[in-house]
Every structure is written in structure tokens, then in C-alpha cells.
Amino acid sequence: MGAMDLRHAVARMAALNAGQGFRDMPHEETACDSDETRLRIRQVVMGALCETLARSRLPPMTVMGFLAEAVGSVYRELADAHDGEDACTCGWRPTPADDVEALQAAMAARAGCRCHRGLLHVPAAGRA
């Protein structure tokens, strides 16, 4: 986990909080680097987890619960940005019941396997 990745994520969140909004971020579905994207997100989450465990000394499952809550609230914010009059125009329309079920299934599938270890050896593009 590079500190750079976390800084990029923090800069992005700062842009969001400044009102830039999800709709200004291109997010068309493409057939590009989904493994690299998974790896990058995993690195950001792992960095936040390790930093929080080291700094707070909270129990691991407490911190994991915070991560799960964060994913849920990020989903809510993303869904809200895709609903209503001023919605993002990308075409995605949230279906919260189905979406949350899909997210829960994805988490359960990953928690039950050790397949992510292979991802650790995928070189991340564009890293200094």
C-alpha cells in the first residue's frame, strides 16, 4: 500500500466534499483494467485499515465494521447522486435492495476465499 494511493483517494474525497460531485467523474463501463482497479481499491482500504489499527488500537472487527459502514454510506451517496432531478447522466439507476444484496454477496465471496492473494502480484500501473 503506497501512501500515494491514500493521498489520491483523500484528494478525490476533498474534491467531492468541495461540491464537485460524482457526476463530474467519468464512470462509463469499459472492458479495461478491472484487476488493477480492484487492486488499487484494495490497497487504499488495506492502508486505511492498517493505519487505523495502528493509531487507534481498536479491535480488528470494530475497524472492519467501520469499513463496512463506510461502504454503505458511500453507496448511499453515490445512489443519491444518480436519483432525482439533478441526477448523473451516465444511465445507472440505483436499485438499493438488489445493489445491497450484490454488495453483501461480493463481500461474503471474498471473505470466504483466499483468491485475493493472486491480486497482490498484479503490478499496479502508473506507480512511481
Ligand SMILES: [Zn+2]
Ligand atoms: Zn453516473
